[in-house]
Amino acid sequence: MLGDVTISAIGRGTLFAWRELGGITILAGQVLRALLPPRLDGPELFRNLYRMGNRSLPIIALTAFFVGGIMVIQAGVLVKQLNAAGLVGWGAGYAIFREVGPMLIALMFSGRVGSNNTAELATMTVTEQLDGLRALAIDPIPYLVVPRVIAMTVSLLCLVVLGNLIALYGGAFFAMFLLDLEFSTLYYSLVDNIGWLDFVHGAIKAAVFGSAIAMTSCYFGISVRGGAVGVGKAVNAAVVAAAISIVTLDFLLTAVLP
Amino acid sequence: MSQVTDTRTAISVQDVSVAFDGTEVLRSLSLSLEQGGRLGILGPAAGGKSVLLKLLVGLVAPDAGRVHILGTDISRGKEKTLMRVRRDVGMLFQNYALFDFMTVGENVAFPLARLGETEDDEIADRVSARLKAVGLAGSEAKMPSELSGGMKKRVGIARATIARPALLLYDEPTAGLDPVTTSKMYELIAADQADTGCTVVAVSSDVGALMNFSTELALVHEGSVRYRGPSHAISKSEDALVRQFVSGDDAGPL
Numbered sequence: 001m002l003g004d005v006t007i008s009a010i011g012r013g014t015l016f017a018w019r020e021l022g023g024i025t026i027l028a029g030q031v032l033r034a035l036l037p038p039r040l041d042g043p044e045l046f047r048n049l050y051r052m053g054n055r056s057l058p059i060i061a062l063t064a065f066f067v068g069g070i071m072v073i074q075a076g077v078l079v080k081q082l083n084a085a086g087l088v089g090w091g092a093g094y095a096i097f098r099e100v101g102p103m104l105i106a107l108m109f110s111g112r113v114g115s116n117n118t119a120e121l122a123t124m125t126v127t128e129q130l131d132g133l134r135a136l137a138i139d140p141i142p143y144l145v146v147p148r149v150i151a152m153t154v155s156l157l158c159l160v161v162l163g164n165l166i167a168l169y170g171g172a173f174f175a176m177f178l179l180d181l182e183f184s185t186l187y188y189s190l191v192d193n194i195g196w197l198d199f200v201h202g203a204i205k206a207a208v209f210g211s212a213i214a215m216t217s218c219y220f221g222i223s224v225r226g227g228a229v230g231v232g233k234a235v236n237a238a239v240v241a242a243a244i245s246i247v248t249l250d251f252l253l254t255a256v257l258p
Numbered sequence: 259m260s261q262v263t264d265t266r267t268a269i270s271v272q273d274v275s276v277a278f279d280g281t282e283v284l285r286s287l288s289l290s291l292e293q294g295g296r297l298g299i300l301g302p303a304a305g306g307k308s309v310l311l312k313l314l315v316g317l318v319a320p321d322a323g324r325v326h327i328l329g330t331d332i333s334r335g336k337e338k339t340l341m342r343v344r345r346d347v348g349m350l351f352q353n354y355a356l357f358d359f360m361t362v363g364e365n366v367a368f369p370l371a372r373l374g375e376t377e378d379d380e381i382a383d384r385v386s387a388r389l390k391a392v393g394l395a396g397s398e399a400k401m402p403s404e405l406s407g408g409m410k411k412r413v414g415i416a417r418a419t420i421a422r423p424a425l426l427l428y429d430e431p432t433a434g435l436d437p438v439t440t441s442k443m444y445e446l447i448a449a450d451q452a453d454t455g456c457t458v459v460a461v462s463s464d465v466g467a468l469m470n471f472s473t474e475l476a477l478v479h480e481g482s483v484r485y486r487g488p489s490h491a492i493s494k495s496e497d498a499l500v501r502q503f504v505s506g507d508d509a510g511p512l
Contacts, residue, residue, distance in 0.1 A: 128354075136368060
């Protein structure tokens with residue numbers, strides 16, 4: 001009996017996951033179709049770039065600064081034991097550029113911007129605003145979804161690039177004050193060992209994570225059913241789906257990218 | 259701007275059925291209306307009235323049957339066809355559907371602005387005139403969140419009518435309005451219709467006001483049309499359910 005219940009639950013969960021994945025894929029196809037040829041609503045795009053990108057900068061900068069510090073403090077114990085101060089800059093930079101920067105900033109971005117985007121679109125859906133657009137012969141995909149997808153992708157890419165730099169400065173700051181390391185030691189350790197490929201690796205991840213957050217947050221926003229309860233469930237589902245997408249894509253990209 | 263110039267049928271709904279999650283909302287429903295007609299749709303709550311209006315603008319696709327709007331078959335739900343037809347249709351939603359990221363002025367201007375055929379100065383003039391007509395002169399800069407339910411409804415009417423569409427669909431146009439404003443809104447809708455010759459369909463729970471406004475009535479109950487005829491004859495219908503709904507008596511089949 002328990003076996004039947006378990007199999008049934010697994011089956012339901014699998015069907016649910018495939019249905020949502022299918023919905024997100026269809027939405028991605030609609031977004032791509034709307035971009036060929038590009039028919040962008042300029043003011044809507046810039047409005048989204050400002051509120052999603054610019055307004056996320058303070059919290060991302062603060063987070064990144066301390067993430068850099070955490071990296072250095074964690075490495076500090078080994079550095080002192082092995083007398084390997086020359087590796088601190090390389091270690092911190094490698095981890096920040098390739099892994100910690102894109103992933104942590106993407107998760108932060110998902111929590112701040114993705115959830116807000118889902119809530120906004122879901123509220124518009126349940127209050128018939130999307131139907132209002134359709135009734136006025138406006139397709140909500142090019143008008144509302146496409147500018148948000150572009151804005152979130154571009155914003156996260158820029159935020160990760162800036163966040164990585166701030167994390168490096170944070171790392172250097174804490175290394176100098178907590179580990180008594182010279183700035184020059186950190187600097188040469190970084191520039192001698194970190195290449196443009198490490199930077200590009202992280203940048204590609206940031207763009208892919210941004211697209212994934214945008215697609216999941218928009219999908220759960222426009223496919224919501226029910227009233228306020230539905231909006232809450234949609235936000236919850238979008239945050240979970242974005243986190244799973246980020247981790248899964250990170251694994252795949254790490255395996256594929258040089 | 260769309261002016262009605264001939265006597266084609268504006269709305270033709272033939273044997274339409276619509277179901278959501280296995281629950282049938284419209285059942286083999288048929289209804290037609292000539293261009294320039296003024297039809298009121300009434301009926302008990304959750305009887306399918308709002309779904310019927312959404313069907314007429316292609317927001318709900320029929321599972322069976324045919325829907326022709328202004329001479330175009332929209333039953334297949336092809337996006338290009340729907341977009342073309344919707345340019346000639348104005349709709350007021352039950353929950354207003356005002357875009358909350360736009361000001362009142364931008365909301366009202368939106369149907370004209372998206373067509374791109376009208377100069378900005380003329381759009382501004384027409385927005386002012388429409389807002390004045392619905393009793394909200396000078397409200398252009400306000401956000402929808404600053405308005406009461408009744409004010410939102412009037413902004414919705416201004417937005418639905420500004421492009422002078424050939425077919426106007428009103429879902430509860432006077433819900434939340436006081437009796438005086440209700441009369442004024444129906445007078446405005448009638449004056450607009452006299453001006454443009456458009457076809458008007460209004461859904462309302464306000465039986466008395468709708469009977470006074472409409473020349474024809476349809477009573478929809480459980481997804482089917484139980485009465486279709488002149489407004490003045492509905493209270494003499496042979497159907498006991500129709501008579502009870504119109505009179506508001508406790509006793510009866512409802």
